[in-house]
Amino acid sequence: MGTGWGSFKTLSKIDTSKYDVTVVSPRNHFLFTPLLASTTVGTLDFRSIIDPVRRKGQHHYYMARCIDVNTKDKTVTCEELGDFGETNTFTLPYNKLVIGVGCKANTFNIPGVEEYAYFLKELHDARKIRGRIIELFERASLPNRTVDEKRKLLHIVIVGGGPTGIEFGGELSDFFWRDLSRYFPDAPIHEVCITILEASNKILSAFDENLVKQAVRSIMKTGVHIRTDTLVKEVKPNAVVLSDGTEIPCGMVVWSTGNGPNTLMQALRFPKSRAAKILVDEHLRVQGEEDVYALGDCAEMEGQPLPATAQVAQAQGHYLASLLNGKTQNPFVFISVGIMAYIGRQKSIMDSKYFKGTGLLSWILWRSVYLTRLELVKNKCQVPFEWVRTFIWGRDVTTFGDQITKRYQKKYMTQKNPLENKPATEAPTQQTPSTQPAPTASTKEETPSQLTETTKEELKNN
Amino acid sequence: MGTGWGSFKTLSKIDTSKYDVTVVSPRNHFLFTPLLASTTVGTLDFRSIIDPVRRKGQHHYYMARCIDVNTKDKTVTCEELGDFGETNTFTLPYNKLVIGVGCKANTFNIPGVEEYAYFLKELHDARKIRGRIIELFERASLPNRTVDEKRKLLHIVIVGGGPTGIEFGGELSDFFWRDLSRYFPDAPIHEVCITILEASNKILSAFDENLVKQAVRSIMKTGVHIRTDTLVKEVKPNAVVLSDGTEIPCGMVVWSTGNGPNTLMQALRFPKSRAAKILVDEHLRVQGEEDVYALGDCAEMEGQPLPATAQVAQAQGHYLASLLNGKTQNPFVFISVGIMAYIGRQKSIMDSKYFKGTGLLSWILWRSVYLTRLELVKNKCQVPFEWVRTFIWGRDVTTFGDQITKRYQKKYMTQKNPLENKPATEAPTQQTPSTQPAPTASTKEETPSQLTETTKEELKNN
Numbered sequence: 001m002g003t004g005w006g007s008f009k010t011l012s013k014i015d016t017s018k019y020d021v022t023v024v025s026p027r028n029h030f031l032f033t034p035l036l037a038s039t040t041v042g043t044l045d046f047r048s049i050i051d052p053v054r055r056k057g058q059h060h061y062y063m064a065r066c067i068d069v070n071t072k073d074k075t076v077t078c079e080e081l082g083d084f085g086e087t088n089t090f091t092l093p094y095n096k097l098v099i100g101v102g103c104k105a106n107t108f109n110i111p112g113v114e115e116y117a118y119f120l121k122e123l124h125d126a127r128k129i130r131g132r133i134i135e136l137f138e139r140a141s142l143p144n145r146t147v148d149e150k151r152k153l154l155h156i157v158i159v160g161g162g163p164t165g166i167e168f169g170g171e172l173s174d175f176f177w178r179d180l181s182r183y184f185p186d187a188p189i190h191e192v193c194i195t196i197l198e199a200s201n202k203i204l205s206a207f208d209e210n211l212v213k214q215a216v217r218s219i220m221k222t223g224v225h226i227r228t229d230t231l232v233k234e235v236k237p238n239a240v241v242l243s244d245g246t247e248i249p250c251g252m253v254v255w256s257t258g259n260g261p262n263t264l265m266q267a268l269r270f271p272k273s274r275a276a277k278i279l280v281d282e283h284l285r286v287q288g289e290e291d292v293y294a295l296g297d298c299a300e301m302e303g304q305p306l307p308a309t310a311q312v313a314q315a316q317g318h319y320l321a322s323l324l325n326g327k328t329q330n331p332f333v334f335i336s337v338g339i340m341a342y343i344g345r346q347k348s349i350m351d352s353k354y355f356k357g358t359g360l361l362s363w364i365l366w367r368s369v370y371l372t373r374l375e376l377v378k379n380k381c382q383v384p385f386e387w388v389r390t391f392i393w394g395r396d397v398t399t400f401g402d403q404i405t406k407r408y409q410k411k412y413m414t415q416k417n418p419l420e421n422k423p424a425t426e427a428p429t430q431q432t433p434s435t436q437p438a439p440t441a442s443t444k445e446e447t448p449s450q451l452t453e454t455t456k457e458e459l460k461n462n
Numbered sequence: 463m464g465t466g467w468g469s470f471k472t473l474s475k476i477d478t479s480k481y482d483v484t485v486v487s488p489r490n491h492f493l494f495t496p497l498l499a500s501t502t503v504g505t506l507d508f509r510s511i512i513d514p515v516r517r518k519g520q521h522h523y524y525m526a527r528c529i530d531v532n533t534k535d536k537t538v539t540c541e542e543l544g545d546f547g548e549t550n551t552f553t554l555p556y557n558k559l560v561i562g563v564g565c566k567a568n569t570f571n572i573p574g575v576e577e578y579a580y581f582l583k584e585l586h587d588a589r590k591i592r593g594r595i596i597e598l599f600e601r602a603s604l605p606n607r608t609v610d611e612k613r614k615l616l617h618i619v620i621v622g623g624g625p626t627g628i629e630f631g632g633e634l635s636d637f638f639w640r641d642l643s644r645y646f647p648d649a650p651i652h653e654v655c656i657t658i659l660e661a662s663n664k665i666l667s668a669f670d671e672n673l674v675k676q677a678v679r680s681i682m683k684t685g686v687h688i689r690t691d692t693l694v695k696e697v698k699p700n701a702v703v704l705s706d707g708t709e710i711p712c713g714m715v716v717w718s719t720g721n722g723p724n725t726l727m728q729a730l731r732f733p734k735s736r737a738a739k740i741l742v743d744e745h746l747r748v749q750g751e752e753d754v755y756a757l758g759d760c761a762e763m764e765g766q767p768l769p770a771t772a773q774v775a776q777a778q779g780h781y782l783a784s785l786l787n788g789k790t791q792n793p794f795v796f797i798s799v800g801i802m803a804y805i806g807r808q809k810s811i812m813d814s815k816y817f818k819g820t821g822l823l824s825w826i827l828w829r830s831v832y833l834t835r836l837e838l839v840k841n842k843c844q845v846p847f848e849w850v851r852t853f854i855w856g857r858d859v860t861t862f863g864d865q866i867t868k869r870y871q872k873k874y875m876t877q878k879n880p881l882e883n884k885p886a887t888e889a890p891t892q893q894t895p896s897t898q899p900a901p902t903a904s905t906k907e908e909t910p911s912q913l914t915e916t917t918k919e920e921l922k923n924n
Contacts, residue, residue: 026870028600029860045507052860054645063600065870080604081869083699090606124864138490138525142542144552183516237545378855385847393840398491398514402586407543408488408527 001066001076001264003027003053005310006296007100009317011059012375015325021059022092024078025101028053028063031123033310034370035383037167037342040120040129041175042395048382050123051375064090066264069097071289096324099268099278099286099294100317103308106260112235117255120164129254133175134399136251141186152249154192157240159232160256161198163206163341166219168254169196170344173222179395195225195248197240199257202228206307206339207351214358215349222344259308265298273300282331284320295320306334340366463528463538463726465489465515467772468758469562471779473521474837477787483521484554486540487563490515490525493585495772496832497845499629499804502582502591503637504857510844512585513837526552528726531559533751558786561730561740561748561756562779565770568722574697579717582626591716595637596861598713603648614711616654619702621694622718623658623665625803628681630716631658632806635684641857657687657710659702661719664690668769668801669813676820677811684806721770727760735762744793746782755782768796802828 001007003025014021029050038044053061064078067089076097080088105121107113118132119125133156140150156172158165172194181189196203203226204212216226231243239249261276271279271287277300279287284299286292296313306312315334322328338352340362348362355365367387374380463469465487476483494511501508515523526540529551538559542550567583569575580594581587595618601607602615618634620627634656643651658665665688666674678688693705701711723738733741733749739762741749746761748754758775768774777796784790800814802824810824817827829849836842 026866027863028596042509045509046862047504047507047858047860050858050860052645052858054859056644060648062604063597063866064604080601081866081873083869085869085873088604088606090604092605122867123862124867127862127864134490135525139542142524142526142550142552143554144550182518183514186522378851382851389840389844396509396512396514397516398509398512400508400585400589401489402589404488404525404543405584405586407547411543411547 001025001098002100002102002296002298003030004100004102004296005030005033005313006317006320007098008051008053009314010098010100010295010321010324011053011317013318013321013325015321016058018325019096022094023053023059023061024064024066024076024092025053025061026063026065027122028061029123030375032370032374032379034373036120036123036126037164037171039123040126040168041133041171041179042130043171043174043390044383044386046123046127048379048386049374051379062092066101067267069099069268069292071292074291095291097292098320099292099298100296100313101262101264101298103259103265103297104262105255106258107255108257108260110232110234112237113255116235116237117159117253120168120254120256128403129252131399131401131403132252133172133180134397135403137180137184137187137397138399140188141184143186147188147191150188151191151193152238153251154187155248155250156194156252156254157248157250158194158196158254158256159240160258161196161200161203161226161228162256162258163204163339165196165198165254165256166204166215167342168256169194169219169224170222170342170347173224173344175395177223179397182394183397192223193225194223195227195250197230197232197242198226198228199231200228204341204349207341207349208356211349211351211356211358215343218345218347218358219343224344259297261298270294273302273305275300275305283323284316284332293320301332309339311336311339340369342366463487463560464562464564464758464760465492466562466564466758467492467495467775468779468782469560470513470515471776472560472562472757472783472786473515473779475780475783475787477783478520480787481558484556485515485521485523486526486528486538486554487515487523488525488527489584490523491585492837494832494836494841495583496835498582498585498588499626499633501585502588502630503595503633503641504592505633505636505852506845506848508585508589510841510848511836513841524554528563529729531561531730531754533754536753557753559754560782561754561760562758562775563724563726563760565721565727565759566724567717568720569717570719570722572694572696574699575717578697578699579621579715582630582716582718590865591714593861593863593865594714595634595642596859597865599642599646599649599859600861602650603646605648609650609653612650613653613655614700615713616649617710617712618656618714618716619710619712620656620658620716620718621702622720623660623662623688623690624718624720625666625668625801627658627660627716627718628666628677629804630718631656631681631686632684632804632809635686635806637857639685641859644856645859654685655687656685657689657712659692659694659704660688660690661693662690666803666811669803669811670818673811673813673818673820677805680807680809680820681805686806721759723760732756735764735767737762737767745785746778746794757782763794771801773798773801802831804828 001024008030011023029052032049035044035049039046039049064080066076067079068077075091075093077089077091082088105119118129136153140153158169176192232240233243234241235253239247240253241247273279278294278298279302280294280299281287282301284293284295286294295316297308312334316332319332340348340350342348346363347359348366349358350362350365371383374383463486470492473485491512491514497506497511500506501511526542528538529541530539537553537555539551539553567581580591598615602612620631638654694702695705696703697715701709702715703709735741740756740760741764742756742761743749744763746755746757748756757778759770774796778794781794802810802812804810808825809821810828811820812824812827833845836845
């Protein structure tokens with residue numbers, strides 16, 4: 001169950017001559033999350049950081065969501081959503097079950113987050129963010145904008161000062177100053193503002209304090225503002241409300257705070273930790289169960305909580321595959337190889353046993369480490385190609401316009417074109433010469449305006 | 463007005479020392495439409511076939527939709543849609559106006575087309591098609607599917623036997639037999655069906671008849687069915703109804719018939735042809751107007767209608783730039799350099815003065831011609847890189863899952879997580895260590911469930 005760091009590592013290391021493996025996940029790819037922030041601004045393309053779960057005949061994969069586990073019958077219940085929201089469920093038997101379903105972004109039940117904030121967890125999130133940034137710049141460039149309106153549109157607020165938030169801020173700042181500033185002369189780039197709001201008293205709390213100080217100085221130089229000890233009370237359509245009542249107007253809010261349990265984890269009745277994670281023993285076995293294992297962000301080893309990082313999940317995945325393959329009987333031990341984050345302007349912060357520092361050297365190491373970690377040869381070729389491309393030609397500043405088109409479709413959908421029911425034979429359209437004559441008058445009465453607004457919406461979303 | 467073949471060519475050839483150019487279009491890129499079908503199956507990436515309209519300081523660009531032209535005051539009224547569908551309009555003055563807004567797909571007012579069919583005109587259309595194909599295969603692979611259900615899901619109907627429809631069929635067939643068949647062992651690839659429905663009595667009517675015969679034989683071999691003289695009466699969610707009442711169940715309907723006038727063309731009160739196109743003289747000047755020009759798919763030269771192809775639009779754009787630059791006074795004359803289309807399995811059909819044929823040689827020529835026509839050096843580098851990549855590693859079989867995620871979000875959005883209002887400090891999430899405590903009980907009452915369903919939808923679409 002799951003296709004994240006932990007499950008995917010288990011999957012790729014498990015001995016398929018011993019096990020008949022079935023993967024169930026709503027996502028049919030593994031996502032190389034450390035480079036996700038790079039895709040939001042177009043340094044990298046979306047398809048370069050994913051790895052398909054389907055491989056030629058090595059295992060089964062079902063695109064579905066697990067909704068329940070029955071440990072007595074040893075079955076898993078899965079759910080598939082049809083085109084119109086109808087649910088089909090099916091049941092799969094198991095001998096050994098590995099749960100690696102991860103977490104979802106924690107909104108802390110703060111009003112408006114789910115509705116108005118942008119998240120940074122999946123590829124489609126990154127894609128939405130990217131479209132939104134360009135849209136904001138385009139809208140700020142229109143001739144009827146006042147300076148004040150431009151300033152509001154071009155203010156991006158990032159909530160959360162962990163590595164994800166900081167890396168996104170760094171990439172965003174690069175994108176603004178290197179690319180967008182050249183292409184959008186009518187958007188006042190000196191008014192563009194990126195603010196990182198952090199609830200605790202320091203950012204990047206997992207890193208060495210001196211390194212963070214250096215990093216903060218460097219981040220400040222890139223034009224990113226950091227506000228620590230700042231709590232968000234509400235997210236409004238075009239503003240963030242702080243706990244002291246201050247309202248910060250902005251064009252976009254990106255939410256990158258901690259993780260919370262997802263729907264499946266809430267449904268499962270296994271023993272849980274205080275952080276609502278599944279409790280496992282030192283062999284990653286779920287407490288009280290024989291053949292159920294859990295790993296990654298959804299699991300917690302009793303008494304020794306580990307950071308919710310890709311590194312931990314991957315190490316656990318590796319260990320679990322060895323355990324299931326019968327190669328090891330030892331308990332799982334995590335040895336950190338260090339942590340790192342990109343902070344903008346070709347500088348990174350790196351905190352490992354062998355190297356501590358911020359700056360260009362860290363950045364080169366940052367890129368090298370991630371490049372070696374990419375599994376697919378295809379991606380190992382594509383990522384450097386795209387880095388070179390970005391270096392030479394800059395980042396792409398176009399939007400595909402889905403968001404805006406959808407809004408327009410909504411507006412114009414009910415307006416029928418009176419000329420459209422002329423037969424096309426009259427129009428000399430040589431490129432597409434099919435002649436679809438108009439339906440008879442009687443069929444016109446069945447036009448889709450009879451559909452409810454909700455159904456239409458549902459269809460547009462498909 | 464517009465960023466298609468005609469307008470974009472005028473834009474790139476116009477003398478900016480003589481004119482202060484402003485472009486208005488809802489789309490901020492030029493799309494290389496002949497390669498659009500290749501992106502639906504992942505032979506090429508979406509960003510490799512687009513060219514940003516924004517260039518460094520050469521002209522102004524406004525992302526907006528023109529809604530009216532006032533030739534008396536010499537102004538254009540433009541409209542921008544805000545986040546929540548609210549309309550902002552602004553007016554731009556002009557000395558010379560070039561209208562190149564193209565057309566939209568003609569649905570002939572056939573019920574269900576607008577709602578259930580997929581179009582193939584813009585990048586976001588191609589993206590939707592791609593996601594849908596993979597989704598259909600994933601759903602056909604689920605364990606609870608009967609053979610009959612699988613067959614229905616894996617039937618793709620293309621309406622329109624013009625070059626767009628045929629090329630899409632060819633690319634799709636390649637994708638099925640080369641890539642998807644290897645990755646989806648549970649989807650019965652021999653049951654997969656592609657059907658092209660054409661209303662007239664032959665496909666590719668602009669091509670030489672003998673060439674078309676050869677092409678049809680070749681297309682049949684790739685497993686694509688062609689049904690001519692077939693009219694569509696209605697498109698249903700998972701089926702197409704023919705004029706004789708037959709209902710063909712299918713997973714997806716792709717609509718690639720002729721063109722119809724878009725909203726702006728309907729609004730403009732210029733003299734129109736029978737095909738509802740703006741009538742222009744041999745200098746592309748709109749009839750009865752002094753400084754208004756029209757070109758491409760939205761224009762028709764009185765008495766001599768030209769095919770609605772990229773080639774014509776581009777030639778007109780080139781001519782108009784010369785005319786405006788004062789380099790020519792001659793009327794516009796179109797000389798066709800030939801037509802071509804990809805038909806699958808590395809074969810193309812090509813009909814030009816110098817070469818007529820179908821097969822591998824045509825295909826090599828097809829690729830070469832398009833490669834030389836790409837304007838950006840970046841794209842000239844990327845497209846061959848991607849062709850090589852596709853050749854070596856095949857096409858990507860993952861979906862980003864937007865569609866499915868949206869359906870799930872809809873379903874689970876109202877379910878609040880009871881554990882989420884625990885402060886995150888309890889959770890040892892080292893990766894994102896921000897501590898956003900829960901809002902006080904009073905704020906919880908303001909949760910977004912008060913929003914109407916429609917507003918939520920609107921937001922999800924953004």
